[in-house]
Structure formats: structure tokens, C-alpha cells
Amino acid sequence: MISMRAMLKSKKLVFFTKTLLSIWILYHLFVVIIMSNGSSYLARFFQRAITPYANQTGFNTSWNFFSPDPAHTMYLRYTVNFNNENGDTIKEPIEGFFPTLKNVGVFDVRERRELYLMHYFILPQERLERFFVPAICRQYPGATSVYVDFVIESIAPLDQAVTLKNQTMADLSKQNEFIKREISCHVE
Amino acid sequence: MLNRVLKSWDHFWFAPRKLINLALMRVLLIGTMLHLYFLRSWNIAYFTDQSFMPRALALESIEEFLRPTWAWFFWPDSMAGAVHGVYVLCLLLLFLGIGGRALALFAWVLHMGFLDRNYAALFGADVISGVFLFYLAFSDSCARLSVLNLFKKKKPVRLESDFLTSAMMRMMQFQICIIYAYTGFEKLKGMSWWDGTALWSVLANPQMVNMDWSFLRHIPLVIAIGSFTSVIFEIYFPAAMLNPKFRMPWLVLGLFFHLSIGLIMGLMHFSLVMISTYFLFLSPDLLERAVTGLKRRIGLRI
Numbered sequence: 001m002i003s004m005r006a007m008l009k010s011k012k013l014v015f016f017t018k019t020l021l022s023i024w025i026l027y028h029l030f031v032v033i034i035m036s037n038g039s040s041y042l043a044r045f046f047q048r049a050i051t052p053y054a055n056q057t058g059f060n061t062s063w064n065f066f067s068p069d070p071a072h073t074m075y076l077r078y079t080v081n082f083n084n085e086n087g088d089t090i091k092e093p094i095e096g097f098f099p100t101l102k103n104v105g106v107f108d109v110r111e112r113r114e115l116y117l118m119h120y121f122i123l124p125q126e127r128l129e130r131f132f133v134p135a136i137c138r139q140y141p142g143a144t145s146v147y148v149d150f151v152i153e154s155i156a157p158l159d160q161a162v163t164l165k166n167q168t169m170a171d172l173s174k175q176n177e178f179i180k181r182e183i184s185c186h187v188e
Numbered sequence: 189m190l191n192r193v194l195k196s197w198d199h200f201w202f203a204p205r206k207l208i209n210l211a212l213m214r215v216l217l218i219g220t221m222l223h224l225y226f227l228r229s230w231n232i233a234y235f236t237d238q239s240f241m242p243r244a245l246a247l248e249s250i251e252e253f254l255r256p257t258w259a260w261f262f263w264p265d266s267m268a269g270a271v272h273g274v275y276v277l278c279l280l281l282l283f284l285g286i287g288g289r290a291l292a293l294f295a296w297v298l299h300m301g302f303l304d305r306n307y308a309a310l311f312g313a314d315v316i317s318g319v320f321l322f323y324l325a326f327s328d329s330c331a332r333l334s335v336l337n338l339f340k341k342k343k344p345v346r347l348e349s350d351f352l353t354s355a356m357m358r359m360m361q362f363q364i365c366i367i368y369a370y371t372g373f374e375k376l377k378g379m380s381w382w383d384g385t386a387l388w389s390v391l392a393n394p395q396m397v398n399m400d401w402s403f404l405r406h407i408p409l410v411i412a413i414g415s416f417t418s419v420i421f422e423i424y425f426p427a428a429m430l431n432p433k434f435r436m437p438w439l440v441l442g443l444f445f446h447l448s449i450g451l452i453m454g455l456m457h458f459s460l461v462m463i464s465t466y467f468l469f470l471s472p473d474l475l476e477r478a479v480t481g482l483k484r485r486i487g488l489r490i
Contacts, residue, residue: 014351018202021355025201029362036370038253047253055256058300058318063370065312068378070389070396105395107454110230113309115395117240120308131249131308135240158388161405169392169402 028059035060073153073173075102076118076128078136081182083144094140098132103153122150122179129183137185144186150179201358202351206472208479210349210357211332214324215283216464221317222279224457225272232272234306236265241306250307261301268305271298282324285334292325313458316367320360320465327356333479357468364465365426372422381419384412390453398454421445429469439466 034043035054039062043050054060076098082091098121099106099114106112121132133146156164156172164172233239241249247259263271278295281287299318303310330336331346349357380386388411391401404410421441428438443463450459467475 018198018351021352022197022201025355025359028359032363032366036366037373051253052257055254056258057322058303058315059322060254061315061319062374063367064374065371066386066390067371067374067381069380070386070393072389073393073395075395103394105398105454107398109224109227109311109457112454113231113234113311116311117309121240127249127308130245131240131242134242138238155389155392158385158405158408158411161388161392161402162408165405 027053032059036063038062071119072155073103074118074122075099075151076121076132077102077149077151077177079147080136080140080143081145081147082140082142091142096136102151125179125181128179128181133183133185145182145184147182148179149177152176152178201355203354204348204350205354205357206476207328207332207347207349207353208472208475209467209470210327210329210353211285211334212475212479213360213464213467214285214329215333216467217317217320217324217461218279218283220313220457220460220464221321222276222283224311224313224317225276225279228302229269229272229276231309232269234309235261235268235272235302239306241308243305246305246307250304256304259301259304260297261305263301272302275299275302282330285330285332286336288328288330289325292321292329296321296325311458313455313461316458317461319363320461323356323360323363327353329353360465361429361468364462364468365429367462368422368425372419372425375419375422381415384415387411387415387418397452399452401452417441418445435469439469442466 030046031050031054034040034046034050037043038060051060078096078098080094080096082089082093084090098118100111106115121127128148133148136146137143152175154174154176156169160172161169234241237243243265246261247255250256275295275298278287278291278298282292282295296318299321303314303318328346328350337345375381375386378386380389388404388408390396391404391411394400421438425438425442428434443466446459446463450456
């Protein structure tokens with residue numbers, strides 16, 4: 001079997017390979033540049049020519065770390081309900097948070113993926129129904145529904161934090177709740 | 189004229205380049221991945237039906253515009269742990285400089301498989317390391333700084349790249365410039381980056397940082413300077429790499445920038461993956477001297 005390195009030494013083959021490689025370079029650069037701004041008109045225009053390749057190889061990412069603006073503190077608060085057929089409570093509801101430590105940072109990569117999952121679940125909200133709630137229901141056998149709140153604890157703007165130096169950041173933070181939905185455990 | 193253009197093209201993309209840069213990049217990139225994915229062994233449930241992502245919905249969970257035609261995870265969920273073990277072993281071999289292109293390509297397929305299996309639980313480091321592993325899979329990254337060289341006493345160690353490797357090294361330089369530039373452009377869409385307070389939103393967010401940085405409100409200028417510096421650093425990174433005068437200061441700034449992110453925000457894997465590409469912009473002579481000095485000290489032939 002001819003090794004890759006030996007193949008790259010044959011003159012004709014080198015010329016042929018370099019030609020092919022040059023075509024790939026132009027195409028790949030085009031894909032990488034266009035897909036970095038995947039919502040642009042150019043990306044939509046060339047969608048058929050570039051997205052199958054970009055999506056398959058993982059070059060479909062838009063690079064937007066901490067942008068357009070860094071996120072506020074956010075987490076999901078959920079209550080697992082256990083009711084009978086008449087709707088009466090048969091077991092005390094269980095409250096939980098996702099990520100588990102809610103507004104406290106976790107820096108162990110084995111636990112940190114929860115934060116990234118939470119960001120995925122909230123937009124669009126139907127992901128809560130499809131992914132989050134079914135998993136919580138499986139975690140608590142006998143659960144009938146899960147009530148979910150999406151909580152944002154706002155970070156006080158710098159100007160406010162500077163002006164009100166004698167107040168703690170926790171005092172300056174405002175808590176807002178969104179979504180507020182009860183989702184049944186029995187919906188397929 | 190056409191001949192000149194073709195020659196320049198050939199020289200730019202395919203001319204032999206020193207392999208020391210690529211080897212050092214491989215060691216840092218794969219070493220970081222090895223650590224990150226060894227730790228992911230505790231999260232295997234994420235890649236099975238026991239967690240939030242049922243197998244049947246794995247592809248569907250990816251937005252339609254970004255969805256691959258087929259999923260790379262060819263293994264059943266019951267084998268996720270074993271396949272993950274094989275993946276970590278591949279990374280260990282590549283870290284040691286064993287295996288070359290075929291093994292790196294296999295590792296990339298496995299990497300993409302885990303990415304596709306649970307798209308929702310991805311870190312930035314997962315995505316970026318996949319991008320650079322793709323390029324490594326087509327380059328001769330294990331020729332230098334390989335433990336195998338310790339046993340090849342008579343055979344000379346290859347010092348320069350073949351044209352495929354040269355093209356991939358050049359492509360990686362383009363790739364990192366594109367990442368930085370777009371990251372900077374995206375920040376300009378945000379009001380807080382424009383008014384220089386974005387860094388405050390990060391440092392005052394207890395979910396993102398590992399200690400209380402709220403004392404910085406007593407020296408708010410640090411926040412403004414830090415925010416603007418981040419944006420300027422990212423947007424002008426490609427231009428700085430083209431200019432030899434700016435290249436080194438920019439890389440030093442980048443090193444400081446990423447190490448700060450790594451230490452303050454606990455995103456060290458992401459930071460090291462980004463820093464690993466800096467080796468591709470450094471003078472090979474400088475790196476060669478550093479490696480030779482180190483080898484003399486420890487008496488190795490790698």
C-alpha cells in the first residue's frame with residue numbers, strides 16, 4: 001500500500017492533488033467566511049451550495065462569544081407535582097433548579113454543561129416540553145406534571161453600581177420570572 | 189502574469205514549512221482536549237437516552253439551517269462509554285505523537301459523533317477543538333515531538349512539511365483570524381460593548397466568575413478599558429498577524445486575554461484551545477531554540 005507521503009512525492013500526482021486542493025481551499029474559505037455570519041443574505045443565497053458541507057463538518061458556527069451582550073444570571077426553577085386522576089395532591093411537590101446550584105457559578109467541567117443545556121432549553125420554549133420536562137419526569141417516577149419558571153436575576157448596570165456603592169450587588173439585582181408553564185408528564 | 193500568480197499561490201499555500209510550529213500546536217491542542225474529554229467520561233449519560241437528549245431527537249434538536257445530513261454517531265447508545273474511551277485513547281496517542289493522519293481523522297469522526305449526539309450540551313471549546321482537529325487530521329502533525337522519535341535513532345526526524353500539511357497550517361491561520369474577527373464584529377452589535385460596560389456584566393455575574401469582582405465598581409475605568417481592549421484585540425487580530433511589528437505584541441496580549449478568561453471564568457480549556465493556534469504565527473527558529481534548549485536539559489530526542 002502506497003503511503004500518503006510517498007503519494008505526495010510523485011510529480012503528476014502532486015500537480016493533480018494541488019489543483020484539487022486549491023479548489024477545496026477556495027471553497028472551504030468561502031464556506032467558513034460566509035457561515036460565520038450564517039443569518040446573512042449571502043448565506044441564504046448560497047445555502048444549497050454550502051450548508052450541507054458546513055453542517056456535516058462542523059464549520060457552520062457563528063462566532064459570537066459573549067455577544068451581542070453578555071447574559072444576565074439565569075436559571076430554571078421547577079416544581080414536580082404528584083397528583084391523582086382527580087387532580088388532588090398525593091405527594092408533596094418537589095422543587096428544584098437547573099442548573100442545580102441556580103445562580104452560583106460552577107467551574108468543574110463535569111457539572112458545567114448544565115448551564116449550557118439551560119441556555120438551549122429556553123429558546124424556543126417548546127424545547128422545555130420536548131427535552132427538559134420529560135427528563136425531569138423520568139427522574140421522579142409517579143410525577144404528573146412539572147411547573148417551570150425561567151428566572152433572570154439582572155446584573156445592575158455599571159453606572160448604577162458605581163453610584164450606589166454602599167448597596168450590595170444582590171440588593172441592586174432585580175429578579176424577573178418568565179415562561180411560568182405547567183407541563184404534563186404524560187404528553188408524548 | 190498568470191504564471192506569477194500561480195507561483196505565488198503555490199508558494200503561499202504549499203511551500204514547505206517547519207513542522208515544529210504544528211507539533212507544538214498539536215501538543216497543546218490535543219493535551220487540552222485529552223483533559224477536557226477525560227473529564228467528560230463522567231458525563232456519558234448525556235450521550236444516552238437516560239439524559240435530556242433522546243437519540244431519536246438528537247438530529248432534530250439541531251436547528252434546521254444548521255442540521256447535518258447524517259449524524260456522525262454510528263454507535264448505539266449502549267456503547268457510548270466504550271466509544272468515548274476509545275476516543276480518549278486516540279487523543280492520548282495523538283498527544284504522544286503516535287498515529288498521524290488516519291488516527292486524527294478517526295478521532296475527529298468520534299468527536300463529531302459526540303457533538304451531534306447532544307448538540308444542546310456543547311461548550312465553545314467542543315466546537316473550536318473540533319474545527320482544529322479537522323485540519324490536524326489532514327496534516328503531518330506527529331512528525332515532530334513524537335515519542336516514536338525516541339526509538340528511531342538512525343532515521344532522521346522530518347523537519348519540514350509536505351504540501352498538504354502546509355496548506356492545512358495556512359488554513360488554520362485563516363481560521364483563527366476569521367474566528368477572532370467575527371467575534372469582534374458580533375460584539376459591536378451589543379450596546380454594552382459599544383459603551384464599554386460589557387465586561388462588568390461578565391465580572392458581576394456570579395454564574396460566570398469564580399470570585400466576587402464587584403469591587404471593580406470602585407475603579408470603573410478598568411472595566412471600560414478592558415471592554416474596549418477586548419473588542420479592538422479581536423477585530424484587529426487578522427491585521428496584526430499580517431504585520432510582523434504587531435504580531436508579537438498581539439499574541440502576548442492574546443495570551444494575557446485568554447489566560448485571564450481561563451482563570452477568572454473557569455474556561456481554561458477554551459482558552460488553551462485558542463492559545464494553541466498561536467504557535468502557528470511564531471518564528472520556527474525561536475520555537476526550535478526553545479525546544480532544543482529543553483531537550484538538552486532533559487536529554488531527549490523528540
